[in-house]
Amino acid sequence: MAYTRKDVSTLTAAERRRFVKALLEVKRRGEYDEFVRMHIEYYVSDGEGGLRTAHMAPSFLPWHRRFLLELEKALRRVDSSVTLPYWDWTRDRTPTSAPWTADLLGGNGRRSDLQVTTGPFAYATGDWTIKDGVTDRRFLTRDLGRARDPIDLPKQSDLEWALADPVYDTSPWDSTVTRGFRNKLEGWGSGRGSTAWRNHNRVHRWVGGVMVGGASVNDPVFWLHHAFIDLLWTRWQRRHREHRYLPAGPPAAGTRPHGRVVARHEKLPPWDVTPDQLEDVGGIYRYA
Ligand code: CU
Numbered sequence: 025m026a027y028t029r030k031d032v033s034t035l036t037a038a039e040r041r042r043f044v045k046a047l048l049e050v051k052r053r054g055e056y057d058e059f060v061r062m063h064i065e066y067y068v069s070d071g072e073g074g075l076r077t078a079h080m081a082p083s084f085l086p087w088h089r090r091f092l093l094e095l096e097k098a099l100r101r102v103d104s105s106v107t108l109p110y111w112d113w114t115r116d117r118t119p120t121s122a123p124w125t126a127d128l129l130g131g132n133g134r135r136s137d138l139q140v141t142t143g144p145f146a147y148a149t150g151d152w153t154i155k156d157g158v159t160d161r162r163f164l165t166r167d168l169g170r171a172r173d174p175i176d177l178p179k180q181s182d183l184e185w186a187l188a189d190p191v192y193d194t195s196p197w198d199s200t201v202t203r204g205f206r207n208k209l210e211g212w213g214s215g216r217g218s219t220a221w222r223n224h225n226r227v228h229r230w231v232g233g234v235m236v237g238g239a240s241v242n243d244p245v246f247w248l249h250h251a252f253i254d255l256l257w258t259r260w261q262r263r264h265r266e267h268r269y270l271p272a273g274p275p276a277a278g279t280r281p282h283g284r285v286v287a288r289h290e291k292l293p294p295w296d297v298t299p300d301q302l303e304d305v306g307g308i309y310r311y312a
Pocket residue numbers: 063078079088
């Protein structure tokens with residue numbers, strides 16, 4: 025039977041405790057840092073050659089869907105009652121609301137060095153030492169709202185702009201496309217400064233610290249953020265039932281995106297699974 029992923033603000037005290045405990049155990053076992061490394065490895069951008077799977081590509085959504093399922097499996101091996109909660113940042117919009125409480129992910133980083141000093145993932149607990157990062161800092165960092173150059177979280181209207189687009193994605197299937205649900209949600213925009221960061225990308229920026237860049241998995245909020253992104257994909261699917269993942273087939277030889285993106289029935293590295301197989305996960309989990 026399918027299990028349920030809940031809004032993090034609705035978790036009971038016991039559910040919060042079990043979720044945090046399972047995360048810490050996955051970290052203790054060394055499995056968590058493998059997820060960090062995998063995400064760094066698959067952080068390939070438009071400017072680089074080769075296949076793009078996780079970001080700046082149509083498979084942004086199925087890649088992270090599978091990535092979340094793998095972490096969730098690891099959590100459920102520890103405690104089978106645990107599922108990934110999601111953070112609805114259109115509702116919980118302040119640095120003190122869920123999930124930034126002491127019984128969940130802890131709060132903002134301190135001013136001097138952005139180090140998170142509260143909650144279960146504070147460096148001083150000894151349970152959350154960063155092994156693989158973009159910098160050699162070993163502690164978790166956050167800069168909620170980006171104090172020096174404030175940025176706000178995306179609003180419901182920003183999401184609506186993405187959800188209303190009936191086309192999943194469009195050629196050249198990268199960070200430059202201005203139409204299609206995928207990039208409107210992933211959030212690569214044009215222009216300077218914070219207006220260029222939309223929806224998914226903007227939330228990474230709003231959290232700041234390690235959440236900016238390839239090592240973002242080091243902040244456990246990564247999973248809650250991406251669970252909400254995954255939920256939004258299911259909402260888009262429900263709203264546009266006649267539309268599906270694109271491209272349906274590989275881009276033609278000789279065109280720019282050839283060999284750079286994963287088509288609907290092609291394997292999505294590093295897994296033996298296709299975007300087509302990841303479109304319907306209703307048999308595994310649902311969102312409350
Ligand atoms: Cu990612």
